[in-house]
Amino acid sequence: MARRSYSTHIPDFRYITYFAESGNSIVHSMNPWTKAALLFFVVALVSVVMDLYWLLVILALTVTFYMAGKLPLKLLIGWYTLPVFFVLSLSVLFIFTEPGTSLLRTEIVGVPIAITDRGVLLMLKLLVRALAVVTISISLFMTTKYSHIAVVVSRIMPGTLANIFLLSYRFMFETSDEVSDVLDAMRSRSGGLARGMLRQSKMFAGIFGLAFVHAFDRAERIAKAMEARGYTGEFPMTEPLPMPSAGGYALVAVGVLSLAIAAYSRYFDKGLFGW
């Protein structure tokens, strides 16, 4: 499959959808409701668990889940760039001020600053949490067909929101292609985004202004087509979703149990697992 994306470190929905539609693995065949529940449990667990070792266990489990989906690890590592950057850029604000034993001390313009052990630990925890959730989230979208996502979204979201979500999912490919085209054209003429942001605001205005104008024109055509096809406020779902299998229910039960134990040990018995 030809790959077009803004960069190698930003997940591309076209690529994600390609794997979801064409993949064949145990994770692909898993019920979407089970996968959605697993996403919820991972998000809840990384919010409740405070111990770095347990967080690493959660990360290892999510990476195993990703690999069970027969998805390329190299791609995931490239896509880790975004969350890693966000965690690091925020950690800069805390890593020097967090109380603890000083690991590295220096002076900047006469002001002493130090990296502390607790600051580093905090950063590591934030990083592991972020990577665990990103892994399970990308796994979910790379192994679930659009038609299945459509059913789940239309069940859990109010009608208007679900319609906007599903339509925008479809529009995403065209819009991202359009923006990619403009960026490719800019780079092929030795243009640069950094220079553009500072000196060529008009160029950016052209890119985004044109994208919005085209988007509105396209939306108006699509709306007419929707009305012509008898759109009544909701999209018909052609592919019904079966209930989760016994294995799916077992996974959800494990998730509930893990979350209950983690919450109990954090809020009621701090000595249970050492946090």
Added chain:
Amino acid sequence: MAHIHLEDGAFSPLWLLVWSLIAAGLIAAALFVNRKEKIPPRKIAIAAMCVSVGFAAFMVEVPTPVGPVHMNLTPLIGMLVGPSLGSLVALVINIFSAAIGHGGWGMIGANTIVNIAEIVVGCYAFRLFRLRLRAGTFGSGFWATTIALTVGALAVVMIVAVSEIQGSQLSREETLTNTLILAVVNIAAGVVEGIVTGYVVSFIAKVRPDMLGTGRSPSPGGTAHSASPGGIGHG
């Protein structure tokens, strides 16, 4: 820009719940307003298009000496589709962003609150400058965006300072001091986005003024788009 780039686990479960509930309340209010007006397919399609353009803009990272920044476009979305539909657009953009690790799933609530603030302020500030103060298109877009993103940046500081980073030993005051640096960077970036948005609004006003509700323009087919006050109709 004024977007909480915190990943999951940064806030305690209690604060995740608090921000999610507030965001849910705001979205419920937006849905109520939209339901009252019975959204036509055209508005739904336009909102979906705004999501896809907004999401595409989120993904274009611009390298700067202090790290990559990206356009937010939330004030512009507010100007184009209004506060109620814009709030729904903000939520959907945040869901897509969370799906690929651009902010956590648990942060959707906090991010949506910030983005709704930007959309609402962007929309009404633009109307104020354009219709009441009779400012030019560029100036209206610039000031509305800069003010909206400043409000968003301060909302980010407030949310992070109140919630505190889970596991951090810093007090609320110390967290506030630290995140103020982030706010200064975000506000500076907001001014740049204000300039870009000013040009975008000027561009749109020239080719499709009906999108902003400021006049009439010939469509490619030769017919005129009717102008509605405030773009496609603001709830």
